[in-house]
Amino acid sequence: MILTWELSSNIENSIIEFLRDKVTSQSLQLLDVNGVAKTVNVYAGRELNNDWNLPLIQIYLDQKPDAGRLEIGTNIRLRSFQVIFDIRTLLPGQESNLGDWVEAQINNGVTIYDYTPNSSNPEAPSKVILGHGRVDFISSLPVPTWDDADVFDKFRYRISCKIWLNG
């Protein structure tokens, strides 16, 4: 059996897809230093990729801190999935604004899908709704800036939150 996407990947990708849709539907852009509007990108992955374009929202699952039993006598767990949003922008102040925007978008939760590989079109896996992911915010603050920080770290904001999945 080839193991495909399980819950962690499903949640991660559902959030990314959700935010990409929001960016597209709102034509969300930020200005660069020359006053040129740049579309906000949403990327997956813990490690920064130098091919990514700013401004960006980097999303990845960091840990699964909760796994308590839903009730006595069952092995069904109430799990949470802690997700990091690293927001990186081109100009000062944009990172906080984009952080506010992200919080507002995910505040009411995110639809979580179960994805299945689609060999005829790998870029568009088929999906069915798995449930609604509720959001609990853990932290939300600018990442300290440093004198020699490169362009990816000059204006950076980090949000961490737990996603709880209802059955």
Place this chain on the structure above:
Amino acid sequence: MITAIVTIKGTSIPGVIQQVLGKMSEEHTKILAENHKEELDKAIDDTRERVVKPTGLHLKDQIQVEQISENNMPGYGVGNVDTLNKNAPWWVWINFGRAGTGRTVPPSTKEYPSLVGHFEPGTKGIFTKGQPKFPIFTKKAISAHNFIEKALGVMIQKARTLLKF
């Protein structure tokens, strides 16, 4: 929940309540701080990529529970940023994946010719300067370990259990 208040001779009831609440609040913050310290240690250990270095300052040792006071209200904090910046400035690098100097990839012999040494024997041995001396050419960036966020994520749920009296 407070079910009884023992009066203190010469002290008003509101004064006694304030004293009891103040003491309880202090105890609660101490319990939370001590448990938070444990979770920070755990998050650091859980994401450790190499063995603990045999000598020198360690990040975990620089994160301690400290008594603090604000507006004459005693409490406890964990992880003094001034201490961390002074004794373990790499906390930024480990947590956010970016050093205070702005770099992501550790220094190499190419930049600093005197930086030569060897990796200690064993799995995930750390690089140690000195004999035998070999150059080191680092390529891989240190990724964010997020130990602060990891500990917070656990503590939010744990606090509800800890503060049940």
